[in-house]
Amino acid sequence: MQSPTVLARALAAVSLLLTATAYASENPSPVLPASGPASATDTPADVPKEPKAPHSFDLTAIDKTVDPCVDFYQYACGNWRKNNPIPSDQVRWGRFNELAERNNYLLYTELEKASNPSADRTLLQKQYGDFFAACMNTSLANEKGAQPIQPLLQRIAALEDKKQIASLVGDIQSKEVGAAFFVTASQQDLKDSTKVIAGIRQGGLSLPDRDYYLETDDRMVKIRQQYVDYMVTVFKLAGDSAEQAAEEAKSVLDIETALAKGSISRTELRDPQKRYHPMEVSALKELAPDFDWSLYFGSIGEGQLTNLNVSTPDFFKAMNQIVASNSLLQLKSYLRLHILNANAPWLSDEFFQANFNFFGHELQGQDSPTPRWKRCTRLTDQSLGEAVGQDWVKKYFPPQAKADMERLVAALKTSLAQDIQTLPWMSEATRKEAEVKLELFRQKIGYPDKWKDYSSIQISRDDLIGNLDRVAAFDFNYDMNKIGKPVNEKEWGMTPPTVNAYYMSSMNDINFPAGILQPPFFDPTKDPAVNFGGIGVVIGHEMTHGFDDQGSKFDGKGNLREWYSPDDRKQFVEKTDCEVSEYGSFESAPGAKLNGKLTLGENTADNGGLRIAYEALMSTLASEGAGTGQPIDGYNPAQRFFISFAQVWCENRTDQSARVSVKTDPHSPGQWRTNGTVQNFDGFGKAFGCKKGQPMMPENSCRVW
Ligand SMILES: [Zn+2]
Helix, strand or coil: CCCHHHHHHHHCEEECCCCHHHHHHHCCCCCCCCCCCCCCCCCHHHCCCCCCCCCCCCHHHCCCCCCCCCCHHHHHHHHHHHHCCCCCCCCEEEHHHHHHHHHHHHHHHHHHHHCCCCCCCCHHHHHHHHHHHHHHCHHHHHHHCCHHHHHHHHHHHHCCCHHHHHHHHHHHHHHCCCCECEEEEEEEECCEEEEEEEEEEECCCCCCCCHHHHCCCHHHHHHHHHHHHHHHHHHHHCCCCHHHHHHHHHHHHHHHHHHHHHCCCHHHHCCHHHHCCEEEHHHHHHHCCCCCHHHHHHHCCCCCCCEEEECCHHHHHHHHHHHHHCCHHHHHHHHHHHHHHHHHHHCCHHHHHHHHHHHHHHHHCCCCCCCHHHHHHHHHHHHHHHHHHHHHHHHHCCHHHHHHHHHHHHHHHHHHHHHHHHCCCCCHHHHHHHHHHHHCCEEEEECCCCCCCCCCCCCCCCCHHHHHHHHHHHHHHHHHCCCCCCCCCCCCCCCCCCCCCEEECCCCEEEEEHHHCCCCCCCCCCCHHHHHHHHHHHHHHHHHHCCCCCHHHECCCCCECCCCCHHHHHHHHHHHHHHHHHHHCCEEECCEECCCCCCHHHHHHHHHHHHHHHHHHHHHHHHCCCCCCCCECCECHHHHHHHHHHHHCCEEECHHHHHHHHHHCCCCCHHHHHHHHHCCCHHHHHHCCCCCCECCECCCCCCCC
């Protein structure tokens, strides 16, 4: 359930880890399956319970039977991994999730209070409280069944010719929960970051990636069969006969497969040049003449639009072919599925269950549905995040945390500046440009200075789907309104309680929501080594994104411009190729190797982040006259730094989820974020007394930054 705003902003951003938000943005289709339905009957797991607060530097997590020079991840996390199996309502369980679950619980307690109509509520509390109450009302959802989406399904059924599809697609994208064919959103012009323009890009798939439609191994064939079974189930729930449902499912799979063939891969999409094709609307009309663009732009309220960036022109040619060659009936089935699928997580239990069985259980290996209260808390945060967040930060984000973060960011910036000055492969001219870019970095910490005003969104206590549609319409309008106006540099792409961080190339800014500024990342009661290993590496990671395979193609003003000399670019590509093949040899699940090119930017950011955070710690200790510092708990500061870093990434994943991630997630799994990174940095081997040639201190290693 992603708003176009979140999508639009997240597209150009690189985040610290993959969340639902990032997932939807990178998946061409915003039809995001929720993590699972709730049951109408309460089980003990559905009763909200306060999770324990995660703490940083966890001695009990360490497995001392493992040699840190052989497998540092297992050393730092072994006992944690043993003692923290994946809860049945999760597919991946790590330190991030512990913190995110706790933030979600604390948010839940606020929403729960605000949902009481007889309580004394502020206007904001009334709005998000009523939204939450509507979401929690499962008996009403069950009573309604498919009724909330019937008007839309009837509009699809009533289409009389293919021409009308364009205006319905526009209505779905701009006013409803759901998406079809492609995504329209505002974006900064890649070559003139002061301008906000309209952008249009590939989309329209329901499975996590184009590969799910195109690969022919047994696993993918099975997933497609399960997907067809799922479609048949929801079509039948919407009132179709078994025969009709099977026919419709076949049409949808055919159309989505054709869209997948016309889509470019995630790896290719990393190259900003490949997503930059500014053109006049008339040129788009020539690319895809069988789709009525005038009707479409009219229906989204952009009839006056003359120019836009078509990220993926070939996709629109393919889409045109699909519109031209499929019958109206087949295209109707496609639209119908997209409405059913997008709304299924929030309709009656039967829809919930069907959606969970496929997207949660079969695809990701989740044992049991996520309890309703967790899902509704997340949904409220996603829908009205800057309303909920205002009250949340007052309670959970002390001003001191912001001041501490500003100091840490400054220390990391100094350290990256030194790194740039001493980097062996870079020429003087390019070095100067890199320094200018670093100087122009902006930062945002905690929460927005100015909050979005949601007061125009009408929220009803007994109309969840209506609320979601009105939020979707608000977000779409908000996003479209940016076109042609000055860039709002203060705007946030993540809500305050989010446990994540991001960098945006076009803004050249680093962003740290309040939610991540807590243990295990940041703990003001701990020694500097622990905080530099936690949040310090996170800050360094986001900064390094400004200089990774994508970020290095943008200058300090956020414009796509080559500022490397040709020779420096050659050197850079050689260095990054080293990481591509290194990480490409790591396995995430048996037989499932990482995609070294897809994960390159994140791996580069992990490596650079670790190195500059380490140097920043050493400078800080030196400036405090502490030398290399005294041991605590038997570990000296360098060792504490690396353990703190590794423990951020302790995790367990289902086999299925690991395989989905290999296809979709630009981040490596925790094991390789840790071991891949420390084995490229001799500072680690020295701290733990490793010998050259041991696995964590190899003879040859990779270094970009
Ligand atoms: Zn990142």
